[in-house]
Amino acid sequence: MKRILFVCTGNTCRSPMAEALFRVKTAGEGFEVRSAGVAAFDGQAASLHAREVLAERGIEHEHRSSRLNAELIDWSDLILTMTASHRHAILAYFPEAADKVHTLRNFVGVEGFGDIADPFGGTLEDYRRCAEELEESLDRLSVLLKKERFREL
Structure with a gap:
């Protein structure tokens, strides 16, 4: 099982949407998929618009925000951030996670603004x-993770 953690700032918009969509x-x-925020307050619901956008896609997501912590770092196999500044913040507090922290867009090879x-x-x-x-x-x-898993077999 691959454990993926999506990270943004407050864990009420981008990372919960990424978690639910993925x-x-x-x-x-x-x-296994979770999300957290580098500056989140534990227990907040996803923003109204985030819930509306997910509902438009037929997705119900009962989300409560989580502040990024050592337990989540240890739990994850792959940590994907929404911005480079989120990645830098994680590395400042959890340098041991360097090999598994990436910005989402850079990790999947999206060119240009990351x-x-x-x-x-x-x-x-x-x-x-x-x-x-x-x-x-x-x-x-x-697609990338399916290819990776196929190589592991």
């Missing part, structure tokens, strides 16, 4: 655009 995309394929735009405080359309960015990267991630 979980649905890879259901039954042997992945950050997933933060929709926090934006419109529903901003959240839809964010979800589209995430889905592009998560589709690539799914």
Whole structure:
């Protein structure tokens, strides 16, 4: 089983959407998926617009935010951040995780700007655009991890 942790800032927008989208995309394929935030307050619900965008895709996600901690670092096999600054923050506090922390877009080979735009405080359309960015990267991630698993057999 591969354990994947998606990380953003407050764990109420991007990383919970990534978690829910990837979980649905890879259901039954042997992945465990969680999300956390580098500056999250534990127990907050996903933002209203994040929930609406997921609902538009037929996904229910009962999310409560989690602050990134050593237990989550140890739990994960792969940590994918929404921005380079999230990656740098993780490495500052958890340098031992260096080999498993990557920005999502760089890890899957998306050229150009490597950050997933933060929709926090934006419109529903901003959240839809964010979800589209995430889905592009998560589709690539799914293919990449399936190839990797095939090589391990």
